[in-house]
Amino acid sequence: MKTSVYFNNFLTWRQKHLSDRQFTLVLSFLVGMFAALAAYLLHTLIRLIQGLVLDQMITTGYTWLYLIFPVVGIWLTMLFVKYVVRDNISHGITRILYAISSKKSRLAIHNCWSSVVASAITIGFGGSVGAEAPIVLTGSSIASNLGQKFRMNNKTLMLLVGCGAAAAIAGIFKAPIAGLVFTIEVLMIDLTMASISPILIASVTATCFMYVLVGDDQLFSFHLNNPWNVNRVPSNILLGVFCGLISLYFIRMMTFCEGIFAKIKNRYAKLALGGITLSILIFLFPSLYGEGYHNINILLRNDSSTWHEVMNNSLFAGHGSKVLLMYIGGVILTKTIATASTNGGGGCGGTFAPSLFIGAFAGFFFAHIWNTYEIGVYFPEENAALLGMAGVMSGVMHAPLTGVFLIAELTAGYTLFMPLMIVSVCAYLTILIFEPHSIYGMRLARQGKLITHHTDRSILTLMTLDSVIERDYTPVDKDMELMKLVQALSKSKSEVLPVIDGAGTLIGEIDLKKLKHIVFRTELYHHFTVAQLMNKPPHVLRLNDTMEEVMQAFDMTRAENLAVLNEDGQLYGYISRAHLYSQYRQMVADMSND
Numbered sequence: 001m002k003t004s005v006y007f008n009n010f011l012t013w014r015q016k017h018l019s020d021r022q023f024t025l026v027l028s029f030l031v032g033m034f035a036a037l038a039a040y041l042l043h044t045l046i047r048l049i050q051g052l053v054l055d056q057m058i059t060t061g062y063t064w065l066y067l068i069f070p071v072v073g074i075w076l077t078m079l080f081v082k083y084v085v086r087d088n089i090s091h092g093i094t095r096i097l098y099a100i101s102s103k104k105s106r107l108a109i110h111n112c113w114s115s116v117v118a119s120a121i122t123i124g125f126g127g128s129v130g131a132e133a134p135i136v137l138t139g140s141s142i143a144s145n146l147g148q149k150f151r152m153n154n155k156t157l158m159l160l161v162g163c164g165a166a167a168a169i170a171g172i173f174k175a176p177i178a179g180l181v182f183t184i185e186v187l188m189i190d191l192t193m194a195s196i197s198p199i200l201i202a203s204v205t206a207t208c209f210m211y212v213l214v215g216d217d218q219l220f221s222f223h224l225n226n227p228w229n230v231n232r233v234p235s236n237i238l239l240g241v242f243c244g245l246i247s248l249y250f251i252r253m254m255t256f257c258e259g260i261f262a263k264i265k266n267r268y269a270k271l272a273l274g275g276i277t278l279s280i281l282i283f284l285f286p287s288l289y290g291e292g293y294h295n296i297n298i299l300l301r302n303d304s305s306t307w308h309e310v311m312n313n314s315l316f317a318g319h320g321s322k323v324l325l326m327y328i329g330g331v332i333l334t335k336t337i338a339t340a341s342t343n344g345g346g347g348c349g350g351t352f353a354p355s356l357f358i359g360a361f362a363g364f365f366f367a368h369i370w371n372t373y374e375i376g377v378y379f380p381e382e383n384a385a386l387l388g389m390a391g392v393m394s395g396v397m398h399a400p401l402t403g404v405f406l407i408a409e410l411t412a413g414y415t416l417f418m419p420l421m422i423v424s425v426c427a428y429l430t431i432l433i434f435e436p437h438s439i440y441g442m443r444l445a446r447q448g449k450l451i452t453h454h455t456d457r458s459i460l461t462l463m464t465l466d467s468v469i470e471r472d473y474t475p476v477d478k479d480m481e482l483m484k485l486v487q488a489l490s491k492s493k494s495e496v497l498p499v500i501d502g503a504g505t506l507i508g509e510i511d512l513k514k515l516k517h518i519v520f521r522t523e524l525y526h527h528f529t530v531a532q533l534m535n536k537p538p539h540v541l542r543l544n545d546t547m548e549e550v551m552q553a554f555d556m557t558r559a560e561n562l563a564v565l566n567e568d569g570q571l572y573g574y575i576s577r578a579h580l581y582s583q584y585r586q587m588v589a590d591m592s593n594d
Contacts, residue, residue, distance in 0.1 A: 032205025035139035049124025071275035073125020078346030111141035133350020139168030240426020247395025261344030274345015363388020508534030
């Protein structure tokens with residue numbers, strides 16, 4: 001009780017002494033700190049579990065344990081989600097987009113910790129997914145719940161969710177600029193001066209805390225031995241196109257596999273299919289085990305004598321460089337299937353790390369062929385692997401700036417900035433030909449629930465149909481005479497009266513504007529009935545229609561009022577053009593007011 005009183009006193013003090021903008025900056029600092037701690041906790045748990053698991057494995061040759069541990073990890077994660085969380089926690093970044101689009105940026109409080117535990121179990125036991133999306137969901141959830149706790153408005157909550165996502169990316173990779181541009185490109189609907197400061201504070205805070213917690217080590221070890229020159233522009237452009245096509249394969253294959261798992265209703269059938277598929281793939285290609293960052297570092301070395309180490313513990317080990325290209329090609333084709341099988345079987349993880357992984361292998365694959373057949377100027381494989389990471393991530397996420405700045409910051413330098421931009425932009429332009437949305441937004445876009453950088457569409461996404469429906473209407477019967485209709489018109493607040501039958505079904509409408517020539521002629525009151533005077537509705541809306549469809553209906557019909565029907569086809573209410581556009585203009589003004 002005392003805690004509640006103290007908290008209310010603090011809220012009162014805050015409202016008197018701190019503006020919403022100032023307090024948002026304070027919250028963004030807290031979000032950055034908590035997101036960094038969550039990222040550190042997750043990676044600590046993953047290393048702990050992997051250490052326990054890998055100690056049981058044979059370090060040379062292949063081992064049958066690859067067939068067991070991934071299934072165990074997915075099974076444990078499934079039990080944790082089913083009996084502890086009791087909610088769906090998959091597709092972390094997609095869930096953030098959905099929360100922004102339809103829940104006014106409100107995320108469940110369990111997302112502050114559930115994704116950390118579930119993804120640690122999944123990845124620790126060998127699940128072929130990434131920890132980034134779960135941490136982004138965790139950071140955004142922390143921010144959302146902090147904002148709700150301190151009673152911030154919806155617009156501020158949306159900004160705080162962006163701060164949480166930026167802090168998560170910045171903390172994991174020690175890349176504050178990448179965190180900022182990730183939020184702008186993937187999550188946020190608009191960028192203003194008022195939103196830059198909180199996001200930067202959250203990103204920088206998270207990065208600083210990670211330096212304190214884990215030191216100066218970078219996630220990827222890369223040393224530039226072959227500086228870029230303009231002669232490599234053709235190979236960079238072709239690599240970008242190749243990465244765009246790989247991104248297309250990634251998105252399409254992921255969608256196909258998710259569709260298969262969606263058709264399976266039994267949890268244990270999903271576990272069996274996902275677990276068996278994942279185990280077999282990891283057994284054939286051990287590089288698919290976990291996040292795979294160790295194998296990326298192998299390809300980033302400027303030492304061709306060590307590249308064969310990516311085949312360790314596999315059936316390909318010991319065959320030298322002869323089968324290296326075949327192995328890498330197999331990994332590129334199967335990584336997406338392994339990721340989809342992990343999540344589809346009941347595991348928890350994201351596609352952020354898999355896109356980096358495939359990008360590194362795809363870049364190496366491209367450069368190795370380029371150099372082997374001497375297609376053009378020598379293209380260092382380690383450079384190509386790095387560029388491929390930026391290219392595939394840019395294509396999969398539709399975020400070229402994120403790809404450029406993330407890889408530049410990960411390697412502690414901007415010496416490859418020009419080729420990074422070339423590859424990322426070419427990959428992005430290539431994927432746009434085939435896919436208008438990122439892998440995160442694709443599911444919501446199909447439902448019309450995706451919030452975008454286009455302000456007009458974003459406003460329509462944030463509006464709800466129910467908020468503009470007016471239910472204060474006066475229904476009339478088709479057999480009613482004109483005299484009684486005139487009486488009903490005098491009591492109605494609308495110029496349109498619905499004509500409904502006994503079941504509540506809309507069979508027509510009476511428009512006052514079209515009756516002006518007879519409503520004052522009393523001698524006709526007993527000669528006309530509603531059935532003779534009513535018109536067919538110009539268009540009817542449904543409760544599940546999107547606001548964009550509603551706007552299109554008004555533009556197409558030029559009507560002043562449109563009826564809305566429920567699931568049973570009965571009249572639910574009316575939407576007035578004047579009321580709809582009034583609310584739309586108000587929301588535009590609110591969003592633009594900084």
